Amino acid sequence: MRTHFCGLIDEAMIGQTVTLCGWTDVARNLGGLCFIDLRDHEGIVQVLVEPDQAEVFAVAASLGYEDVLQVEGVVRARHSVNDKIKTGKVEILASRITILNKAAPLPFHAHENAGEETRLKYRYLDLRRPEMQRMQRTRIQLVQSLRRWLDARGFQDIETPILTKATPEGARDFLVPARMHPGEFYALPQSPQLFKQILMVAGFDRYYQIARCFRDEALRADRQLEFTQLDMEFAFVRERDVQDTVEGMIRTIFKEVMEVDLADPFPRLTWAEAMRRYGSDKPDLRIDLELVDVAELVTNSEFKVFTDAAANPDGRVAALRVPKGAALSRKQIDDYAAHAAKYGAKGLAYIKRGDNGEVTSPIAKFFAEDAFAALMQAVGLENGDLVFFGAGDYKVVSDFMGALRLKVGKDNGLVQDAWKPLWVTDFPMFEWDAEAQRYVALHHPFTAPAVDDIDDLRAHAKTAVSRGYDMVLNGNEIGGGSIRIHRPEMQSAVFELLGIGAEEAEAKFGFLLDALKYGAPPHGGIAFGIDRIAALMAGTESIRDVIPFPKTTTAQCLMTGAPSPIPDAQLAEVHIQVRPKKQD
Structure with a gap:
């Protein structure tokens, strides 16, 4: 035609x-x-x-x-x-x-700034817009570049099941009733994790898959119920073998798709250092601001919020200097305190130093003159600057001060126009869940600990370090992986520490434990978020813009009307009866 x-x-x-x-x-x-x-x-x-x-x-x-x-x-x-x-x-x-x-009268025009709900309802019209075409093609070029790179290096593209077994960790599974097995269910995979490990046991050595994954969790700008990841696994590797290989891959695709030269090599931070300096395990290095620990300098003050946190082994007192921040009004300072409160802060202390050197601070009265001067010197407070302080539990302080650092950087034009990748390594093995009164895996329960001795792991579970690693770009985690547990005894010990008893482990993961018994090689891998990388490349903050048919934040497809009721006859075929909704 x-x-x-x-x-x-x-x-x-x-x-x-x-x-x-x-x-x-x-x-x-x-x-x-x-x-x-x-x-x-x-x-x-x-x-x-x-x-x-x-x-x-x-x-x-x-x-x-x-x-x-x-x-x-x-x-x-x-x-x-x-x-x-x-x-x-x-x-x-x-x-x-x-x-x-002939086209019917349009609900919106391609050159109009229509609301997102309208755009998603008429997605076929939205996707015709040149800007949306550009973003979708960026995603297409990204996937093409990845496949070329992987195929040229001997990685084998292997499909893993979509209908699989429900998992007990992470987000909720999407369940699929098994018609031929009344009362039983498949689950849609949150990740191909266990299958790719079994492929290493099976001797395939280098696996990859552009995999569709599903998680029944709350949605936001960078989360969807169904998403796409590049899944990779390697046999006979250590951490640097995986990291060096995929780092080269990411450099190549950014050069091919974006004409961008990323750092070579990527800088590295341990998890502990990233939290200490940036209050985040995915720090945005485009913002040249760092947190400073000042607990030792406030122990003799009369400010109880500071002294209590300084005396607590799991506490933290951290400072963030804002260059030229003395120009901030009281309302702006209060707005930053409100932002920090969303992440757990009970308040923000501050010191202002005017252009003439005059100091204003609600906490000055709690310090001896020389101690207050030492505090200002430690945080690098210069004329025209402001410094914020946060105190409390180490993790909570890190979270809200890290969030404050990002907002201060964006609000004050401190975000460099650059691409800043890095590796974050040596993650904690476990987190303590106070509500469940048990440990949970920080990455997933198949991540290997840094120690090989099971008794050592049990004795030091609280401080145990894993062999996990994340790739971060401009404050976004774009890839996460680890060296896996390849010995069944260690896997059973980790399950035990996570509160998964032997009977439950056998019922849910018996096939994996069996596979590890029969000559499982040391192996590791990583998964990259295709949607997230495509959004970064396309210059949009929402992954919905680079997914052809996304769900709304209320988990609906406005174009097709999904999810929708199912007729009783069809439910009966799969042995399902729907309970009536509870009345409010």
């Missing part, structure tokens, strides 16, 4: 007769002439219709937005060049226009 794409017409084709197909982006009837901006997935080209072509002119004059057209005509040079589009030096002088389909 066509000889060329609209967006690829250029000056080398002047004089040629071409046939194009696409949508009417804009149609302008100027009385003596008709101009049509014809759009396809490659871009826009201007079509000119002159009045001496009466039949063609009549068709052109009748066009509306998004009508589907076939246009035949001759390529010629434009009288007025449009530098904003690739085809801006040429146009098509139409000799024939065929309307392939």
Whole structure:
């Protein structure tokens, strides 16, 4: 039906007769002439219709937005060049226009800033927009680049099951009733984790998969119920073997897709250092601000909030200097305190130092003069600066001061226009869940501890370090992985520490424990969030923009109406009866 794409017409084709197909982006009837901006997935080209072509002119004059057209005509040079589009030096002088389909009146126009709900309900129209086409193509190029890189290096693309066994850790599973096994269920995979480990036991050595994964959890800008990850696993490796390999891969795809040269090598931080300096295990290194621990300098003060935290082995007193922050008003300071409160802060103390050196602080009265001077010196407070202080439980303080650091950086133009990757390593093996009164795995229960001795792990579970690692880019975790447990005795010990008894472990993970008995090699891997990387590359904060058909924050597909009720007859086939909703 066509000889060329609209967006690829250029000056080398002047004089040629071409046939194009696409949508009417804009149609302008100027009385003596008709101009049509014809759009396809490659871009826009201007079509000119002159009045001496009466039949063609009549068709052109009748066009509306998004009508589907076939246009035949001759390529010629434009009288007025449009530098904003690739085809801006040429146009098509139409000799024939065929309307392939008339479009109904649009719920929104491609050049309007429609609300997200409207865009998602009419996603097919939203995806026609050039900006959305650009973002989807960025994602496509990303996946193509990844596959080329992996295939060229001997990684084997192996599919793992979508219908699998429910897991007890992490987010809730999506369950699928098994019609042929009444009362039993499959689960959709949160990750191919166990299958890829078993592939290493099976001797496949280097595996990858562009895998669809499912988690029944609350949605936000960087989370969806179903998502896509690049899943990888390696046999006979240590941490650096995995990290060095995938670091090269990420550098390559950013060069191919974005023409961006990432650091070589990526900087590295341990988890403990990242939390101490940035209050986050995914620090944004584009912001050149760091937290400073000042507990030792406040122990003799009369400020109880500080002294209690300083005396607590699990406490922290941290400071964040804001360059030129003395210009902040009291309202702005209160707004930052409110932001920190969302992450657990019970308040923020501060010191201001004016351009003339005058110091203002609600906590100055609690310090001896020399101690207060030492505190200001330790945090690097200069004329015109402000410093915030947070005190309390170490993790809580790290969380809210880390969040404060990000907001201060963004609000005050301190975020560099750059790409800043890094590795975060040596994560804690476990976190203590006070509500459940047990340990939970920080990564997942199949991550190997740094120690090989089971008795040592049991004795020091609270401080145990794992062989886990994350790749972070501009404050976003884009990949997470670890060296896995390959000995069944260690895996059983970790299950025990996580409160998973022998009987439960056998019922849920017996197939894995059996596989580890039969010559499992040391192995490790990593998974990268395709949606998250694509969003970073496309320059959008929401992964919904790079997913063709995403769900809303209320977990709905507005276009299809999913989820939806199922008829009783169909439910009966899978032995399901729906309980009535509880009345509020």
